[in-house]
Amino acid sequence: MVKICIVGAGSAAFWLSWTRDLCVMKSAPGSTISLVDINKERLNAAYDVGSRYARELGVPITFEKTDDRRQALKGADYVINTAFGGYDYSERMRRTGEKNGYYRGIDAVEFNFVSDYYTILSFRQYQLALDIAADMEEICPDAWLCQVANPIFEVTTLLQRQRSRIKTVGFCDGYIGIYRLLLAIGLNPADADFQIAGLNHCIWLTRLKNKRTGEDGYPLIDRWIAKESQNYWNKHDLSIWEETLSPASVDMYKIYGLYPIGDTTRSFSWKYHYDLETSKKWFGPLGGTDSEVGTLVRLDRFQRNAERLMELTNNPDVKLTAEIPPVKGANEYSDFIDAVELGLEKRLVLNIPNNGIMAQLPGDLTVEVPVVVSKGGRLTPERPAPLPKRLMDFVITPRMLHAEWGLEAFTSGSREMLVENLIRDPRTRSERQARDTIDEILALPGNEDMAAHYR
Amino acid sequence: MVKICIVGAGSAAFWLSWTRDLCVMKSAPGSTISLVDINKERLNAAYDVGSRYARELGVPITFEKTDDRRQALKGADYVINTAFGGYDYSERMRRTGEKNGYYRGIDAVEFNFVSDYYTILSFRQYQLALDIAADMEEICPDAWLCQVANPIFEVTTLLQRQRSRIKTVGFCDGYIGIYRLLLAIGLNPADADFQIAGLNHCIWLTRLKNKRTGEDGYPLIDRWIAKESQNYWNKHDLSIWEETLSPASVDMYKIYGLYPIGDTTRSFSWKYHYDLETSKKWFGPLGGTDSEVGTLVRLDRFQRNAERLMELTNNPDVKLTAEIPPVKGANEYSDFIDAVELGLEKRLVLNIPNNGIMAQLPGDLTVEVPVVVSKGGRLTPERPAPLPKRLMDFVITPRMLHAEWGLEAFTSGSREMLVENLIRDPRTRSERQARDTIDEILALPGNEDMAAHYR
Numbered sequence: 001m002v003k004i005c006i007v008g009a010g011s012a013a014f015w016l017s018w019t020r021d022l023c024v025m026k027s028a029p030g031s032t033i034s035l036v037d038i039n040k041e042r043l044n045a046a047y048d049v050g051s052r053y054a055r056e057l058g059v060p061i062t063f064e065k066t067d068d069r070r071q072a073l074k075g076a077d078y079v080i081n082t083a084f085g086g087y088d089y090s091e092r093m094r095r096t097g098e099k100n101g102y103y104r105g106i107d108a109v110e111f112n113f114v115s116d117y118y119t120i121l122s123f124r125q126y127q128l129a130l131d132i133a134a135d136m137e138e139i140c141p142d143a144w145l146c147q148v149a150n151p152i153f154e155v156t157t158l159l160q161r162q163r164s165r166i167k168t169v170g171f172c173d174g175y176i177g178i179y180r181l182l183l184a185i186g187l188n189p190a191d192a193d194f195q196i197a198g199l200n201h202c203i204w205l206t207r208l209k210n211k212r213t214g215e216d217g218y219p220l221i222d223r224w225i226a227k228e229s230q231n232y233w234n235k236h237d238l239s240i241w242e243e244t245l246s247p248a249s250v251d252m253y254k255i256y257g258l259y260p261i262g263d264t265t266r267s268f269s270w271k272y273h274y275d276l277e278t279s280k281k282w283f284g285p286l287g288g289t290d291s292e293v294g295t296l297v298r299l300d301r302f303q304r305n306a307e308r309l310m311e312l313t314n315n316p317d318v319k320l321t322a323e324i325p326p327v328k329g330a331n332e333y334s335d336f337i338d339a340v341e342l343g344l345e346k347r348l349v350l351n352i353p354n355n356g357i358m359a360q361l362p363g364d365l366t367v368e369v370p371v372v373v374s375k376g377g378r379l380t381p382e383r384p385a386p387l388p389k390r391l392m393d394f395v396i397t398p399r400m401l402h403a404e405w406g407l408e409a410f411t412s413g414s415r416e417m418l419v420e421n422l423i424r425d426p427r428t429r430s431e432r433q434a435r436d437t438i439d440e441i442l443a444l445p446g447n448e449d450m451a452a453h454y455r
Numbered sequence: 456m457v458k459i460c461i462v463g464a465g466s467a468a469f470w471l472s473w474t475r476d477l478c479v480m481k482s483a484p485g486s487t488i489s490l491v492d493i494n495k496e497r498l499n500a501a502y503d504v505g506s507r508y509a510r511e512l513g514v515p516i517t518f519e520k521t522d523d524r525r526q527a528l529k530g531a532d533y534v535i536n537t538a539f540g541g542y543d544y545s546e547r548m549r550r551t552g553e554k555n556g557y558y559r560g561i562d563a564v565e566f567n568f569v570s571d572y573y574t575i576l577s578f579r580q581y582q583l584a585l586d587i588a589a590d591m592e593e594i595c596p597d598a599w600l601c602q603v604a605n606p607i608f609e610v611t612t613l614l615q616r617q618r619s620r621i622k623t624v625g626f627c628d629g630y631i632g633i634y635r636l637l638l639a640i641g642l643n644p645a646d647a648d649f650q651i652a653g654l655n656h657c658i659w660l661t662r663l664k665n666k667r668t669g670e671d672g673y674p675l676i677d678r679w680i681a682k683e684s685q686n687y688w689n690k691h692d693l694s695i696w697e698e699t700l701s702p703a704s705v706d707m708y709k710i711y712g713l714y715p716i717g718d719t720t721r722s723f724s725w726k727y728h729y730d731l732e733t734s735k736k737w738f739g740p741l742g743g744t745d746s747e748v749g750t751l752v753r754l755d756r757f758q759r760n761a762e763r764l765m766e767l768t769n770n771p772d773v774k775l776t777a778e779i780p781p782v783k784g785a786n787e788y789s790d791f792i793d794a795v796e797l798g799l800e801k802r803l804v805l806n807i808p809n810n811g812i813m814a815q816l817p818g819d820l821t822v823e824v825p826v827v828v829s830k831g832g833r834l835t836p837e838r839p840a841p842l843p844k845r846l847m848d849f850v851i852t853p854r855m856l857h858a859e860w861g862l863e864a865f866t867s868g869s870r871e872m873l874v875e876n877l878i879r880d881p882r883t884r885s886e887r888q889a890r891d892t893i894d895e896i897l898a899l900p901g902n903e904d905m906a907a908h909y910r
Binding site: 274390405424430 | 565710724725726729733844845848849852853856859860863867871872875878879880881882883884885886
């Protein structure tokens, strides 16, 4: 019996799987799920689908919908922030960047090619998260803020530094790429003892063992690379979100000594991203999730999800539990809530304040590590062995610096620091180019608040 | 009464001032100075000029010359390493880089534009320093290794990590740029209490006070910038080595909150270095020390110094003490030796192992800080206040990463890591470009040992 507030409920691209995972939650019966969005059509659809799914299952959940966030926060135990500025918006920003010589836009940068991530221009994501946390301090100070929208690393780090009274956890399912790897190397997931750690979207297989035999699992990876990977790539067209088994991941592993999991290849240099031809070499025929082609595929999936949601709401006779069976999926916030509420203790991969968990990294940023979640919200993180120095110096620290640069620009409100961010971008050929690009983006219709913030 | 061994004595560009500072040293009488070089002509000239200068002064110093370093190390108390691969050699490397699209060569990189520095290709400098230290461990394990040749930061860090039994100190006179600044802002150097700290070639005015009044000196800098700097730049053509008073230094100060001293502007992004036009804007008509023009001026000075040395040795009647009066100059190793030997305690700006001096930085690298040197070699470093976070994230850490990248390539002997270094260079447009450039440089005649090292 909890109250869950979902901010940006209408923009949840996979609302049906969200609904399903919320409805099958052990702590769902008697709970209230309050959906918040400013897009009325989407909000209505999410509300409709959610209520119907719960009814079909016969689970007594009270759904609410509102565009008044503060109202929805009243009595909330969990606030899930999934709000994202939207693909149209980010594509408009990207186009302005490309016009000025920044292939794939100014937010597709080395050590962070995640397209909806906004390394330096995530103004609205930062602002919204801070606003939500400020409201929570006033209205529901003991609630958990579950950050699902990107940039998770930057947002949760910012919240940790500025709104540390609010308990914040970042959720990202990127780590489940490990299962593709286990499948490929022939290690039964049930037998696998794996530990994944790093920064969000930049996570590494810090341990792989066979639980039954106690044997190290890395030799299986080496064998797969040596004997099977080429054959796999010849026969199998890598789709988007399949970076874990891409030549890029293997390349990173060879150089840095730990296997990168999920979309960690995006936290790397331009080596894999110079152009479409390069991306295809490293990520298969679509060129990975961030190439021109991969982005179209991704947008298309998003579009189809959104359309499907509208179709479902327009067809009240469709049986939703047939559409998506009521079997728990990959959304970890529902596991998290069950663990906290009911003591259904669970080991999850979460983004939480470092505070010494990874001693090589500053304490005041967020790391992604396995965490045992216990009743009442006790978090017991695993402390991974130190990452190899080469990995720290060539990948982790540069990734961290990009976050610091973006956050420094945001917290200082200095346009000059946005320019300094861009001056450190390898696509910049002159100070003028950087300065004009920032000015042009800030002058876009709809960016008035951003322009006022960055002076 | 000490024995000083000077490795690369013939390549000391300013041998006359070196000679002078060694001869006026309080601990010079009765000492032996053993000059080592593989260039016989230069070695003979250095020997001749040194011996003559001492004779003219009537200081009993025994000069020796040899091309056998191990011989010279016998009984040494101080080993000064000034050996540098030479300008012809570095210009040849630069040309190969430029041919492949790397303006100013692959070792002129962001956060390190120091032209004789070799961020990634300093193979020979690393190798030589390690060889000297290895010989010292065997022959004179208690002697001090005084590193004067660049890259001081990298070399002393490498020695600290690999040959830590040898006491190593790095000497660089870049910090004396502070005196130009004091002159400009109208603070009498005798009244100035200043503290300068950072990494070599990347040092910052961490404290400036008027000793007499106790007042903060920074407002004088602000006043100079606001009221006088523009006029100064209008009337005064900045020469090379005048970065401290350049528009670039003022720009860095405005962004990072501490004033950069000496050639610290070279430890920055491409913002000041994109092309000659840009360099002129930031460093005056010569475009600073590292532009095409500045480099020519520098090479010309070097050439004239070398020619002057040969002239002096060919004209035994020239009175050297008239040529350069016997008044102590800026070379700090002589102060260092007097402090250690005679207890003439002195506060010097030195490069020494961090070990917690600057707590924001790893312990196992070298920092440049004021150090009181006492009898017997006790070093009492000052612990500067923490540097501003913005400065750490945007300048210091990136500078440090470049050092780590270069050292990792060297210590691993991995050609792949040289390529990874170059892939992180903003001038790189493709992996192929980086790979071909490294291959071409390693294939240059004279680089056979380097090619054998990097596999």
